[in-house]
Amino acid sequence: xxxLSVQGYGALYTAVIFLAVLIGVHIVKLALIGYRTRGKxxxxxxxxxxxxxxxxxxxxxxxxxxxxxxxxxAPKRITFKDQSS
Numbered sequence: 001x002x003x004l005s006v007q008g009y010g011a012l013y014t015a016v017i018f019l020a021v022l023i024g025v026h027i028v029k030l031a032l033i034g035y036r037t038r039g040k041x042x043x044x045x046x047x048x049x050x051x052x053x054x055x056x057x058x059x060x061x062x063x064x065x066x067x068x069x070x071x072x073x074a075p076k077r078i079t080f081k082d083q084s085s
Contacts, residue, residue, distance in 0.1 A: 004012065
């Protein structure tokens with residue numbers, strides 16, 4: 001009893017071949033990178049020069065000024081004209 005049709009087997013084999021080639025290409029690329037760097041040595045690390053201490057930052061702050069108190073005049077009486085006529 002076949003679980004896959006002929007087209008299913010073809011798709012499965014295509015996917016398997018694609019993955020095998022993809023993995024193979026990456027293995028070859030990584031092997032070439034490793035082969036090229038095999039004979040090279042990294043230069044010794046130079047000690048980093050000490051950075052000078054940062055200079056202090058001075059902020060210019062303006063003093064808050066008090067708002068002058070508002071002086072209000074005496075309240076005025078409001079009269080409404082009778083507009084019923």
